Amino acid sequence: MSKAPNADAAPRHVAVIMDGNGRWAQRRGRPRLFGHQAGARRVREIVEACPECGVEYLTIFAFSTENWKRTQEEVAGLMSLFRLYITREARALRENNVRVRFIGDRPGLDRKLRELMDQLETMTAHCDGTNLTIALNYGGRDEVARATRRLAQDVADGKLKPEDVGEETLPRYLDTCLLPDPDLVIRTSGEARISNFLLWQSAYAEYEFIDTLWPDFTAAEFTRLTQGFGRRDRRFGAVPA
Template sequence: MDGNGRWATSRGWPRLVGHRRGAERVREIVRACPDLGIRWLTVYAFSTENWKRSTEEVLGLMAIFARYIEREADRLAVEGVRLRFIGDRSRLDPKLQAMMAGIEARTAPGTRLNLTVAINYGGRDEIARAARSVARAVAEGRLAPEAVTEASFAAHLDTADLPDPDLVIRTSGETRTSNFLPWQAAYAEYEFTQTLWPDFTAAELGAIVARFGNRERRFGGVVRA
């Protein structure tokens, strides 16, 4: 969900105004997903590299996350949206961690849409944490070295109970993946749009999904006539 800060500064506003508008955009996109046939949505909210930003911006972002959880918990539950978080929670404020756990429990029965928010998430960090978990399992005799496969390794990732993404969308004109789900997105289709996240509409999402539906996905194989 890139481009919040640039959206705001281009209008002469503080960057946090863009982040607040970006949070509002999440609400619109979440509501549009079921009608587009989307049952799994993951949004990249805060990366492990985002701690490099100013203290004011980081604290402001954390406050926006907290407000989103407070305001959206009941609505998500009523609308059948299950919310989960991926990323390393250990660096987050304990109060925010408790709020995250609370909304996960509150929305657990939801089946209409599975919404995952990546917060303090980095793909390399996730893989390193999974590797440490696998190493401990081997060292403690709970896992044989020869039993370490792609599937058994993936079971130690944050996304162990989530499907791999079919489509990854990057907003704001940037054409890099920025450490987002590198393991899981090995065979995902990609779309890069010039649109800044606060301007990204449900209509544009629908157009991208329609294009995705026309793509031929071979997963390394050959489609035979």
């Protein structure tokens, strides 16, 4: 159904491809990990801006299945940063009533990080404010492949008939099965590609590709983009009457 523009409408779910940390650091003559550290600090500001913007769900792309191709030093530094972020931010997230979920291929991560992820999800499970989802070791194609395997197993086990599999079936097997589809996807750093992020879920999302590098992305810019969402004419394949 076509949805006419509504300047007051806020996106319920915003997904962000946080790009540009490495370039931000290099422009300052610093190592790439310095940029990732700055980017991690920026996350808190954006999470705290969500309630005022009317955003209920925020999903951030922290580490992709393709990021393992980076240098061993950078990957190790990122994994250490993720462990540190969870440890340092856990109390603030709970106090700010933020519920945290992780999506992605968890078995590919080290045991200590997985334990911290589980602890943070349990610690914030009762929170009913902003829903923060962190995509860690995540790839859209990998997610669909894993979901399809689980669906196929249910068909093989007789729990599901092949003729009953439709467009609404696969989402129940995705990592995001408990989340609404994103309304708005933001990518920072000037790159105009989706990089294997939420491929199924973003079929009808609105996109914003902006030049700002992630460590410079402020709550004010986030607010401006979410406010602009309401002026979009979302037709979902239909035409105005």
